[in-house]
Amino acid sequence: MTELVHTRSELAKARTGLTGTVGVVMTMGALHPGHETLIRAARERADHVLVTIFVNPLQFGPNEDFDRYPRTLDDDLAVCRRAGADLVFAPSVTDMYPGGQPLVRIAPGRLGEELEGQSRPGFFHGVLTVVLKLLQLTRPDLTFFGEKDYQQLTLVRRMVRDLDVPVEVVGVPTVREPDGLALSSRNRYLSADERRVALSLSGALRAGAAAAGRGADAGDVLAAAHVVLAEVPGVELDYLVLTDPDLEPGPVAGPARLLIAAWVGGTRLIDNLAIRLAPRS
Ligand SMILES: Nc1ncnc2c1ncn2[C@@H]1O[C@H](COP(=O)(O)OP(=O)(O)OP(=O)(O)O)[C@@H](O)[C@H]1O
Ligand SMILES: CC(C)(CO)[C@@H](O)C(=O)[O-]
Ligand code: BAL
Numbered sequence: 516m517t518e519l520v521h522t523r524s525e526l527a528k529a530r531t532g533l534t535g536t537v538g539v540v541m542t543m544g545a546l547h548p549g550h551e552t553l554i555r556a557a558r559e560r561a562d563h564v565l566v567t568i569f570v571n572p573l574q575f576g577p578n579e580d581f582d583r584y585p586r587t588l589d590d591d592l593a594v595c596r597r598a599g600a601d602l603v604f605a606p607s608v609t610d611m612y613p614g615g616q617p618l619v620r621i622a623p624g625r626l627g628e629e630l631e632g633q634s635r636p637g638f639f640h641g642v643l644t645v646v647l648k649l650l651q652l653t654r655p656d657l658t659f660f661g662e663k664d665y666q667q668l669t670l671v672r673r674m675v676r677d678l679d680v681p682v683e684v685v686g687v688p689t690v691r692e693p694d695g696l697a698l699s700s701r702n703r704y705l706s707a708d709e710r711r712v713a714l715s716l717s718g719a720l721r722a723g724a725a726a727a728g729r730g731a732d733a734g735d736v737l738a739a740a741h742v743v744l745a746e747v748p749g750v751e752l753d754y755l756v757l758t759d760p761d762l763e764p765g766p767v768a769g770p771a772r773l774l775i776a777a778w779v780g781g782t783r784l785i786d787n788l789a790i791r792l793a794p795r796s
Contacts, residue, residue: 517596519603523652526604535562539655544568545585545700546594549690553659554598556687561657566595567649568605574641620644623670626762631666634753642667643674650682658682663689663697665787669762697786704782713779715747720788723773727790733757733767751778769794
């Protein structure tokens, strides 16, 4: 059975009933099979699974899609039930931020200002602040994050390490459509034509990975990815970078990560792939 609670006092009461280990999956709702995979991963590792559903205003910029972000609680509950969640916490904005906008926020540091943070100022302050609040409220042993949001996963790991938060962060590989498109709640904004255009993001990443497999260096990996993007009109590239797997600055060799963000019509999409470069000689 999946119990639904909305307030922090209901959560506190329901949480005391969860004996044994607890795994938490944090989401903004509009659940899809990517989220379901996170819930099932939590199911395998923990005695109880708690899902949070909260569209966090703190991580949206003034011109972003907070108001139109899909809110589909009934459908989301069906997904949670099917995937075996025990408890769903779907608070209101007032319940999460009873004093209004928090004065104290988590500062994500250098990495929080790059890539997603450069295009979405304040984004990771908002994400890490709500993630820490949800960790305090739910007190899990394990928490599960998707590799689709790779920089977010990396920063959550860093926060947990740097601030000694007593939780294990588990990364879950990206779930894709059969044609390669990374599942994302924002995919529902795409028209059929835009969806075809959006395939060039994963196509570019795959072309980069294939070039690396043929022994290409970092420059040629990026060039191979750019070729795919150049073939498809309608993609407005934000960034395409090849970086260290921990997103540390400096030259890249051996294991690496290729990350992309682009606009397709009015929708901003992200994706990434693990790449193995030949070691530097
Ligand atoms: N395709 C996917 N594969 C694996 N994990 C995913 C996938 N999509 C989302 N997740 C993970 O689910 C969690 C909640 O993400 P969120 O609710 O923002 O969904 P989303 O699809 O990323 O939404 P959006 O389109 O708004 O970015 C995050 O840890 C995210 O990385
Ligand atoms: C982690 C998160 C639930 C925080 O609002 C959100 O950024 C998301 O859904 O990835
Ligand atoms: N999927 C991460 C949350 C966001 O894009 O707002």
